[in-house]
Amino acid sequence: MDFLGGKPKIAYFSMEIGIDENIPSYSGGLGILAGDTLKSCADLNVPVVGVTLLSQNGYFYQKIDENGNQIELPIDFDVPKFLQKLPSITSVNIEGREVKVQAWLYQYKGIGGYIVPVFFLDTNIDGNLDWDRTLTKYLYGGDNKYRLAQEIVLGIGGVRILKTLGYKTISKYHMNEGHAALGTLEIFNLCNDVEKVRQQCVFTTHTPIAAGHDQFALPLAKSMLGNILPDFIINDVTFENKLNMTRLALFFSHYVNGVAKKHGEVSRIMFPGYSIDSITNGIHxxxxxxxxxxxxxxxxxxGWLSDPxxxxxxxxxxxxxxxxxxxxxxxxxxxxxxxxxxxxxxxxxxxxxxxxxxxxxxxxxxxxxxxxxxxxxxxxxxxxxxxxxxxxxxxxxxxxxxxxxxxxxxxxxxxxxxxxxxxxxxxxxxxxxxxxxxxxxxxxxxxxxxxxxxxxxxxxxxxxxxxxxxxxxxxxxxxxxxxxxxxxxxxxxxxxxxxxxxxxxxxxxxxxxxxxxxxxxxxxxxxxxxxxxxxxxxxxxxxxxxxxxxxxxxx
Incomplete structure (x- = not known):
């Protein structure tokens, strides 16, 4: 496959990636940052691939009536017009059943012609249950169960689809926020060595308040994830009997950063015991x-385009x-x-x-x-x-x-x-x-x-x-x-x-x-x-x- 050229070394995971005005798979700053990040990687010839969810119906189309009431409408996104469907299929386990996952390809060409592939994960596949087929339809939609299932698809499914597509040179997995943290469990499942997982994982946290970090009741997490969640890490990755995605990402990462100097300080206070650096965000x-x-x-x-x-x-x-x-x-x-x-x-x-x-x-x-x-x-x-x-x-x-x-x-x-x-x-x-x-x-x-x-x-x-x-x-x-x-x-x-x-x-x-x-x-x-x-x-x-x-x- 031509998108395998360049032997990418970094896989960049984000729940949303806003890389093209025609692809509504973003809601705001997190997704736009992810898109800008991958664009600069292409401009600088950094060997990276992007992984995200398809979000076929987008976030929502906003209409506002004369009194200021917001009305949310689904977005009609013609996927094949902008993305290339790939034949490879992998699967994840959700509540003990197999859910198939496929990928759609988008290629971003940098200023010098270097191409960064972005894979949009999709569960709307024949053979999946109706509920499972909706998991990649709505960005940030549904209840806690729906969100956790989405994060299983993104994290675990994302790592697996890269293997299925033939990527053998990935040495770093970069989690843009905790939504993709479950991918660390799949990496651990492959090597059974915590330190080896840590050497491969990078985590960027974006949330300076405790309520903003994704967490799921432990009974729900265990029933959804099954045996892939090892018992020996439970104390490190839970808080108040909830699986905390930020703590999971922290536990399995060798490098963690906040997204501004002040945010790095706030994060170190929130999560004592972890070394948290700061790299201030930018824009493309x-x-x-x-x-x-x-x-x-x-x-x-x-020369400003190549060197701002x-x-x-x-x-x-x-x-x-x-x-x-x-x-x-x-x-x-x-x-x-x-x-x-x-x-x-x-x-x-x-x-x-x-x-x-x-x-x-x-x-x-x-x-x-x-x-x-x-x-x-x-x-x-x-x-x-x-x-x-x-x-x-x-x-x-x-x-x-x-x-x-x-x-x-x-x-x-x-x-x-x-x-x-x-x-x-x-x-x-x-x-x-x-x-x-x-x-x-x-x-x-x-x-x-x-x-x-x-x-x-x-x-x-x-x-x-x-x-x-x-x-x-x-x-x-x-x-x-x-x-x-x-x-x-x-x-x-x-x-x-x-x-x-x-x-x-x-x-x-x-x-x-x-x-x-x-x-x-x-x-x-x-x-x-x-x-x-x-x-x-x-x-x-x-x-x-x-x-x-x-x-x-x-x-």
Whole structure:
């Protein structure tokens, strides 16, 4: 098979991989990071294969009614149009029965022509029970039993399908979050040596709060997994009589990392006794840079596509060129919202973007928590436009309520502050918003943001970020140079306070940010340029992958 060329040494496992706009097998940051990771591997000729679930019906297609109620619809994904079905079939054992697993192939070609194969696992096969055939239909769907079955397919099935496909040179298995941790049991099953398993396994954790780690009641886990779960590791991989996927991955990995420096610290506190490093996330530069900035960088920074570090020299780009590239991206966004949402927005007006998963800890409504103050700022300092986007998990009631609140405020103040919510947030919409707004807003309650990457994408397009000091922003924020911090300094308070943060948000917006945008455009563009030179040059997946190669893969 031609995709076996290059003898891959690394297998990269992720529950979701967002590598192509046409393949809806992702829900948010985790999947987009996975896709960007594999793209940079291709650009750098790193011998890797990707393994994920097919998720034939995707996450969901989002519609929002006039009152802000989110409606989830299945996605109709024409799989054979974008993926190649492979003849090889393996199987996993779930509750004592055999469940067949097949793979669909996607090939990503890097900048120099190197190809990284990605395998999408599928249980929708004749001969499987009806319930088993649904396991690769819905991303993050169903109950705990359904989720555990999905993770059996991903972890155990993923290791087995690689063997079935003829891969004999895999020496590292990289688990992007704990969803694939059960693969360690299959590797142990093959060698019966804990240390040999550890030498092969790398684990990246993304979750800074205990509730976010997948865990399953031990009786359920034993009944679903059978004999592949050895008794002698139970004490190490369980917590409160539940099989904890993070602890399982920790137990069997020789290298573990968090996804930002602060997240590494938080993870070491959460899991004492384990050595946990940190490699700060990045984004795939050429994927997320808008067409107007690509043209500018191609002209002024030759070689940036293969070496994003060269973006350091963006400081020498003429300010008028930076602004012209931004206006092109902004006009494209404004045209989109005006055409599709009758938004009546103006390209000259200060535009704030907030687009990500809609959930309580990200505080999507912090900016509009005091509508009266927001309107006063707009009246005194200049027009404000806000563009929202993002999906709430179908079971996240508070996230759905946040969307409804945005729509409520939209109706009460629209006109004085123009607000638009773009539906069905995906890669295409993300590119449009991130490049087209003037300011990127990020308001997570700390310390709950492991890293975050949307602000990195904004920086690649010269858009400064305004964010609480958490995740990557603790490393990327140079006040008034690359953006602005919301709330107290990192040494003052560990937990976020909504009142303190909202006050600081409005205060800086009124006194620092908007005056700079409207009255000191020259300095505003200097900030835009610094975002590219200081943050885009470092916070990219090329740098990130080089760190993994040196620290985790030992290549």
């Amino acid at each position: 530069s050429s994927t997320w840079v808008s067409e107007s900035f690509k043209k500018l960088f191609n002209k002024t920074i030759p 570090y060269l973006l350091r020299s963006a400081q020498s780009i003429e300010k008028t060129q930076i602004w012209d590239a931004h206006v092109q991206a902004k006009q494209e966004l404004i045209n989109f919202v005006n055409t599709n949402y009758n938004a009546s927005m103006n390209c000259d007006d200060f535009t704030i973007g907030f687009a990500r998963r809609q959930t309580a800890y990200k505080r999507p409504d912090l900016l509009i928590s005091d509508p009266k103050r927001l309107m006063q700022i707009a009246e005194k300092k200049g027009p404000i436009q806000i563009i929202y986007a993002g999906k709430a998990h179908p079971k996240d009631a508070s996230g759905k309520e946040a969307i409804k609140n945005i729509f409520h405020v939209m109706k009460t103040i629209n006109g004085k502050v123009k607000i638009t919510f773009i539906q069905n947030y995906d890669i295409t919409i993300s590119k449009l918003i991130i490049a087209g707004v003037d300011l990127w807003l990020n308001t997570p309650r700390r310390p709950r943001e492991a890293s975050g990457t949307s602000g990195m994408k904004a920086a690649h397009n010269g858009v400064p970020q305004f964010s609480t000091l958490d995740g990557w922003w603790l490393e990327g924020c140079i006040e008034n140079i690359t953006g602005w911090a919301i709330g107290p300094e990192k040494t003052e308070h560990e937990e976020s306070d909504d009142k303190i943060d909202s006050y600081d948000l409005y205060d800086k917006l009124e006194k620092l940010i908007m005056p700079k945008f409207y009255q000191d455009r020259d300095n505003w563009i200097r900030t835009m340029r610094s975002c590219i030179a200081l943050n885009a040059s470092f916070f990219n997946t090329n740098r990130m992958i080089q760190q993994y190669v040196l620290n985790a893969y030992f290549m």
